[in-house]
Amino acid sequence: MPVITFEGKEYHCEKGETVLESLTRHGMLIPSSCQSGVCQTCITKAVKGTPPVESQQGLKDTLANQNYFLACICKPTEDMELSVADIAKQKISATVVEKTLLNESVVRIRLKTEQPLDYIAGQFVNVMHPETDVTRSYSLASLPREDFLELHIKRVPDGHVSGYFHDAAKLGDQLSLMGPAGDCFYTDRDLDQPLLLVGVGTGLAPLYGILRDALVRGHRGEIHLFHASLAVQGLYYMDELYALADEHEQVHYIPCVLHGDAPRDGEQGDLQQVLKKSKPDLKGWRVYVCGDPAIVNGLKQTCFMSGANMTDIYSDPFVFDVTP
Ligand SMILES: Cc1cc2nc3c(=O)[nH]c(=O)nc-3n(C[C@H](O)[C@H](O)[C@H](O)COP(=O)(O)OP(=O)(O)OC[C@H]3O[C@@H](n4cnc5c(N)ncnc54)[C@H](O)[C@@H]3O)c2cc1C
Ligand code: FES
Known part of the structure; x- marks a missing residue:
């Protein structure tokens, strides 16, 4: 049974259990959202031991080479010592500058960041609820040349973060976000391809x-x-x-x-x-x-x-x- 060392303490990982499940079972609070290796909220770094390759899906090579991995899909095969990745702590401050209902269940939120965000249209950002820090991913509908980030957020019944944006968010609210991430974007490798x-x-x-x-x-x-x-x-x-x-x-x-x-x-x-x-x-x-x-x-x-x-x-x- 692999042993995970985190913040100076050792935790046993049960057979078939992910790092995130094990740490959560032991009462540790690790940022997470999708639980399926997509949003990258749970990005973690192995400072000792090697994470399985499949737990690095979708990460840039530069991150994978430094032993970053996604805790929610990492079933460790050896002992590992972890630190919550510094990049997960790299938050960007943003202000709500526009809120418009696009139809009865979708709200458009425009955010302005302190520093311009380096992203490609179609990527997503991980946005934190301003009071609870619960994090959810939202895709970027804007272009980097526009001076705002545009999100389209569907109301999910009893949804924590979507509910905030629909009901409570107001102009001037300060938020933190992380990212960008994702590889669903246009590249001009073939300008004639349909x-x-x-x-x-x-x-x-x-x-x-x-x-x-x-x-x-x-x-x-x-x-x-x-x-x-x-x-x-x-x-x-x-x-x-x-x-x-x-x-x-x-x-x-x-x-x-x-x-x-x-x-x-x-x-x-x-x-x-x-x-x-x-x-x-x-x-x-x-x-x-x-x-x-x-x-x-x-x-x-x-x-x-x-x-x-x-x-x-x-x-x-x-x-x-x-x-x-
Ligand atoms: C890469 C990525 C990009 C995304 N981009 C967008 C985007 O551009 N716009 C957008 O609106 N959403 C997007 N999402 C979904 C978004 O991240 C949240 O999952 C969604 O807003 C619900 O979060 P919540 O906190 O409001 O709901 P929660 O509080 O997490 O959920 C409340 C309840 O609803 C259930 N639930 C959550 N989502 C759904 C759903 N879609 N359908 C049915 N039940 C659900 C949960 O299981 C839970 O029981 C994206 C997700 C990913 C991974
Ligand atoms: S929680 Fe989304 S990638 Fe791990």
Whole structure:
């Protein structure tokens, strides 16, 4: 049974237990959010011992080489001595400068940071609740050239952080955030490659950044954006997206609803079926899929089955913690 040394004390890690589970079981408070190796909130450094390679998924090589790892997916195979990573303590101060309801369940929050944040459109930041420090990930819909960070936050029933943003947050509130992180963003390695962007609900946030970033970088290939919701009331930014499609002939905006009539230029029906029908051959396409994790996983599969190369499929599943 591997022994974990943390803050001078030793803890035994049970068989199959992650470092995060073990430390939490022993009453230690380690920052965490998604519990599934996506958000990087639980980043930790092994100062002795080597973390398993799979616990370093998604980390930059420079961090992995320094023995940083994600505690929530690390099942240690040897004794390790840990310190909560310095980078997890590197908080950036931000102020709420705008709060606008985009539809009945999505609020747009704009933040201004003290120092400009070095990020790529489509990445996400980890935002701390100003009173409880509970941390959640939110994707960046803004472009680095804009002088604010833009988040689209869906209200989750009884949600701690989303509830704060919808109900309590007001202009001037001070927050801390960490990041950026994530590898779901545009690169200009092939300006003519067709792009398929698919998002459900606030999955539009990173895609709105990615789409505009691609245009700024001179992307010439077709860009098809499918934004889906249960009903038309769940869609947002329709005017902005119709305008982008009018302005750029390679941009196609396809709003999709499960119930009710199809919106202009859009589709009605199950998103998987809509995609299978309208994009039966995705050979050579680059695909970005964002939003609800179950839907994202299904869509990735669909796109792969339609011919997209797995290395050309980028995704941002909005994973959340389901532990009670
Ligand atoms: C990389 C990444 C990017 C993300 N980007 C965004 C974004 O741009 N916009 C956005 O709105 N969210 C985004 N999320 C989700 C976000 O981080 C939070 O999980 C979400 O806001 C809920 O947090 P909360 O504190 O309000 O709810 P919690 O207090 O954590 O949860 C309250 C209850 O609701 C359940 N729950 C939590 N989330 C959901 C859900 N989505 N559906 C159903 N039940 C749920 C929990 O299990 C719990 O029982 C992202 C997540 C990740 C990992
Ligand atoms: S990556 Fe560990 S809690 Fe999200």
